[in-house]
Amino acid sequence: MERRPVAASTDCRPFLARNEFLIRRLHSLTGLIPVGAFMTVHLATNASVLDGPATFQRAVYQIHSLGRLLPVVEWAFIFLPILFHGLLGLVIIRGGMVNTGSYPLIGNIRYVLQRATGVIALVFILCHVFHMHGWFHSELWLERVVEPLGGGRFRPFSAPSTLGAAMQGGLVIPALYAVGLVACVYHLANGLWTMGITWGVWAGPQAQRRANWICGTAGVVLGILALSALYGAMTVDVPRAVEIEDALYEARVTAHKLAPNERKRADAERTGRGGSRVE
Amino acid sequence: MAENHREGEAAKTFDVRILRQAGPGQASYWERHRVSYEPDMNVISVLQKIAAHPRTADGQDVTPVAWDCNCLEEVCGSCTMVINGRVRQACSALVDRLLEQHPDEIELRPASTFPVVRDLVVDRGRLFQALKKVTAWVAVDGYYDRGEGPPQSQEEQEQLYPLSHCMSCGCCLEACPQYARVELTRGVDESPEEFVQRQAETYDRLFLGPHAISQVILFNSHPTGRHMSSLRLDALIAEGGIQLCGNAQNCVAVCPKDIPLTTSIARAGRAATVHALRKWFDV
Numbered sequence: 027m028e029r030r031p032v033a034a035s036t037d038c039r040p041f042l043a044r045n046e047f048l049i050r051r052l053h054s055l056t057g058l059i060p061v062g063a064f065m066t067v068h069l070a071t072n073a074s075v076l077d078g079p080a081t082f083q084r085a086v087y088q089i090h091s092l093g094r095l096l097p098v099v100e101w102a103f104i105f106l107p108i109l110f111h112g113l114l115g116l117v118i119i120r121g122g123m124v125n126t127g128s129y130p131l132i133g134n135i136r137y138v139l140q141r142a143t144g145v146i147a148l149v150f151i152l153c154h155v156f157h158m159h160g161w162f163h164s165e166l167w168l169e170r171v172v173e174p175l176g177g178g179r180f181r182p183f184s185a186p187s188t189l190g191a192a193m194q195g196g197l198v199i200p201a202l203y204a205v206g207l208v209a210c211v212y213h214l215a216n217g218l219w220t221m222g223i224t225w226g227v228w229a230g231p232q233a234q235r236r237a238n239w240i241c242g243t244a245g246v247v248l249g250i251l252a253l254s255a256l257y258g259a260m261t262v263d264v265p266r267a268v269e270i271e272d273a274l275y276e277a278r279v280t281a282h283k284l285a286p287n288e289r290k291r292a293d294a295e296r297t298g299r300g301g302s303r304v305e
Numbered sequence: 306m307a308e309n310h311r312e313g314e315a316a317k318t319f320d321v322r323i324l325r326q327a328g329p330g331q332a333s334y335w336e337r338h339r340v341s342y343e344p345d346m347n348v349i350s351v352l353q354k355i356a357a358h359p360r361t362a363d364g365q366d367v368t369p370v371a372w373d374c375n376c377l378e379e380v381c382g383s384c385t386m387v388i389n390g391r392v393r394q395a396c397s398a399l400v401d402r403l404l405e406q407h408p409d410e411i412e413l414r415p416a417s418t419f420p421v422v423r424d425l426v427v428d429r430g431r432l433f434q435a436l437k438k439v440t441a442w443v444a445v446d447g448y449y450d451r452g453e454g455p456p457q458s459q460e461e462q463e464q465l466y467p468l469s470h471c472m473s474c475g476c477c478l479e480a481c482p483q484y485a486r487v488e489l490t491r492g493v494d495e496s497p498e499e500f501v502q503r504q505a506e507t508y509d510r511l512f513l514g515p516h517a518i519s520q521v522i523l524f525n526s527h528p529t530g531r532h533m534s535s536l537r538l539d540a541l542i543a544e545g546g547i548q549l550c551g552n553a554q555n556c557v558a559v560c561p562k563d564i565p566l567t568t569s570i571a572r573a574g575r576a577a578t579v580h581a582l583r584k585w586f587d588v
Contacts (some may be wrong), residue, residue, distance in 0.1 A: 043510065043544045047581060050548035122482050122551050127391055129480050133554030137482060220552035226575020229568050 041147075042117070051116045053173040054109045054224050062214045064104050069248065072189075072255035079186035079267035082258075083274050086185040090290070097163050105155075112148035140216050143157070143209040150206025158192060166290070184271050184286075185294035190262025191292075200260055215245025268292070317342040319404060320362060321351055323370055326421045330490060333421070335350035336370075337362040344478050345365040348388060348395035348403075348413065349374050352425075365514040372425040379561060384476030386425050392479040392559055395425075416479045416538035420488040431487065433477050434508040435517035439540040443530040455528040468523040468569065470562040477515045477566060483549050484512050512549040513540070519569035525576065538580035 032286055042049060069116035071089070075082040092099055119141045126134050155161055160178030161169045172178040219241040222228045228237040275291065278284035317337050323526035338355050339362040349372075374384035377396045384395040387404060389412050403411050419427035445451070457465075478484045489502040489507060517520040520536045541547045547570065555587040556566040 046544050047542040047546055047548045047577070051578065051581070120486075121549065123485060125480070125482050125555075129555050129559070131553075131555055131558050133552070133558065134482065137551055137553035223552050223567065223571045224550070224574050226571045226573075228573070229571035231565065231568065234567070234571075290420060293323075 048190065049114065050118075051224075053111060053118070054221050056111045057214070057217050060103045060107050061111055062218070065210060065214060066251075069251045069255050073251050073258060075186055075189065075258035075262060076254055079262065079270045080274065082189075083185045083271045086182050086277070087274070087284075090182050093285075101213070108151060112151070114301050115141075115144045116147065134258065136216055140220065142215060143213040144217075146206065146209035147213050148200075150209060154203070154206065158189075161264070176188060181290055181292045183275050183287065183290040184268070185260050186267035186271055187264050188292050190264045190267055193259040194262070194264070200256060203256055204253065206304065207256060211245055211249045211252050215241050218244065307334045310441075311541075313341040314588060320410045322410060322412045323355075323357065323424070325424045326415070328423055329420055329448075329488070336367065338370075342400075344401070346397040346400040348386075348400065349377060349410070351400060351411070352395065352413075364498055370425065373427075382472035383414055385427075385474040385476060385479075387479070388412070392416060392476045394474060394561060396406070397561070404458055405410060418481075418484055418486050419475065420486075427475075428502065429475050430471070431508045431511075432473055432478060432514065432516065434505050435513035436520060437505075437515045438509055438513055439521050439537050440533055441517065441520035441537075443524060443526060443527055444533060445529070457528055461526065465523055465526055467562075467564055468519055471516055471523075471564055472562065473516065474561065475516075476559045477559055480555035480559040481512075481515065481552045482512055482553050482555065487511060491587050509543075509545060510523060511545045513545055515550070515566040515570060518547055518550070518573045519564060519566050521578075522569040534576075535580065538577055541573060541577045542581050547573055550574075564577060 071085045072082075074085050090096060122137075122141070124138050126138055156172065156175075156177040158180040160172035162168075168178050177187055181188045193203070215221070219234075219238055222237050222241075223234065228234050275284070279286050318341050321338045321340055323336050323338065324333050325336050338360075340351055340354050343350075352370060353373050359367050359369040361367055372384065372386070372395065374396060375381040376383075379394045379397040382394070385392065386395055387393075388395065388398045389407055395413075400411070413425060415421050415425045415427050419429050419431065422428050487507065489500070489504050491497070495503070518541065521541055525534040525537055550570055552567075552570075553565050557564070560566055
């Protein structure tokens with residue numbers, strides 16, 4: 027397979043065409059597993075910050091207990107499925123049209139919203155991962171590109187304080203997050219309903235109406251969870267969070283439960299960590 | 306409005322705005338006709354009146370407006386057009402009702418999903434090509450008498466009867482946001498047979514539409530039709546198959562025969578997935 031990326035873009039149609047059914051079914055499936063499932067867990071983890079910085083920090087330690095495997099898991103089960111679902115989604119959007127002007131029916135409006143929220147969600151996720159995570163773990167990339175651009179703000183071993191610092195200081199970022207979150211939640215809840223039709227889980231009109239209620243309720247619950255997580259991040263008491271997370275970090279390092287890793291901790295000058303440690 | 310007409314005022318008229326087109330590939334244009342009102346007209350009788358006196362509202366003599374119709378009782382589907390922005394059959398579109406919604410004017414457009422042959426006549430070939438693609442029939446012809454088919458339960462009959470109401474009118478395709486219009490023109494050095502072949506191949510690569518998906522359910526549930534079910538499911542999972550449905554559910558909302566199209570789509574989606582998995586792991 028000697029194929030250059032440029033040639034691949036023109037050659038990909040026959041491949042997409044030949045495997046259209048399989049690819050579309052995979053697209054539908056990845057929306058729920060792993061993307062939707064990950065999103066639910068991610069929102070629940072982040073909403074745990076409402077219980078206090080310690081709860082959130084412990085939840086993050088649990089995730090980071092994967093150690094060096096984490097980037098593999100991240101890419102295999104989160105980033106690649108999201109990219110697959112999102113980029114193929116753009117191809118799918120190109121195959122449809124908006125005719126709500128002639129047919130202003132509720133199902134048709136939901137069809138358009140599903141595509142609009144999908145695009146918003148894709149842009150939001152790309153920005154959000156850049157803002158918090160930085161996309162790649164390479165030191166050079168993070169120091170030279172991401173951090174000067176204001177990204178890569180989240181540090182897993184200083185989780186509540188860096189999360190709080192990234193989401194505080196102005197309402198622009200929280201407002202953008204709110205839009206992105208609502209788009210993601212709508213896309214998942216409505217997508218769950220259409221997925222049930224696509225796979226033939228609910229077929230009859232009554233069954234579809236019942237499923238609509240279930241998916242709608244799931245959407246509302248997820249929406250509350252998402253906005254709680256956002257509110258939680260916006261109201262973290264950063265100096266107090268620094269104390270708590272540093273105590274947790276040092277306890278873990280002393281107990282040999284954790285290999286010291288300054289890269290995963292907050293920059294001293296940003297959160298004033300150095301000062302608090304001297305006390 | 307209609308009340309006034311019934312009171313028998315002298316020379317009550319209404320206007321009909323028609324999107325006309327002389328032939329394939331030609332530019333379309335709007336034309337206004339003035340028609341004298343009579344009680345209990347339908348859009349076909351309006352078109353007959355216009356054909357009898359093909360003169361526009363501003364007095365210009367024009368060619369008669371062409372349209373398609375056959376049964377005049379909403380079972381053949383041939384007079385499908387867009388009337389006041391809604392796709393439906395001209396024969397069952399009653400003028401009195403239309404004037405209640407939009408006083409003094411009726412707007413007629415050809416169905417936009419299909420290539421225009423002339424004026425309101427469209428070529429629904431792609432619709433029928435999809436039915437061919439999914440083998441939307443029961444094969445009963447053969448060299449010997451196969452005897453009676455297996456009986457069908459009352460319950461099954463009741464479930465399938467609504468699906469058999471499909472009259473291939475194309476309303477579902479007109480409303481579907483996943484079914485984009487495709488119009489091919491014959492090449493200079495292309496024979497008619499080659500063109501028909503190319504047309505069929507092109508149509509087969511594009512979304513087959515809810516009507517054909519529903520016919521798969523109808524014939525795959527039929528006791529004799531069932532024998533060819535894997536052939537139909539192969540068509541459903543081929544390029545342009547059921548996977549292109551976007552779940553907008555416009556089809557079921559506009560179907561003049563109230564066919565539960567989205568139920569068929571869900572059942573066909575389930576059958577198609579099982580069929581694809583079976584092909585993958587079982588064969």
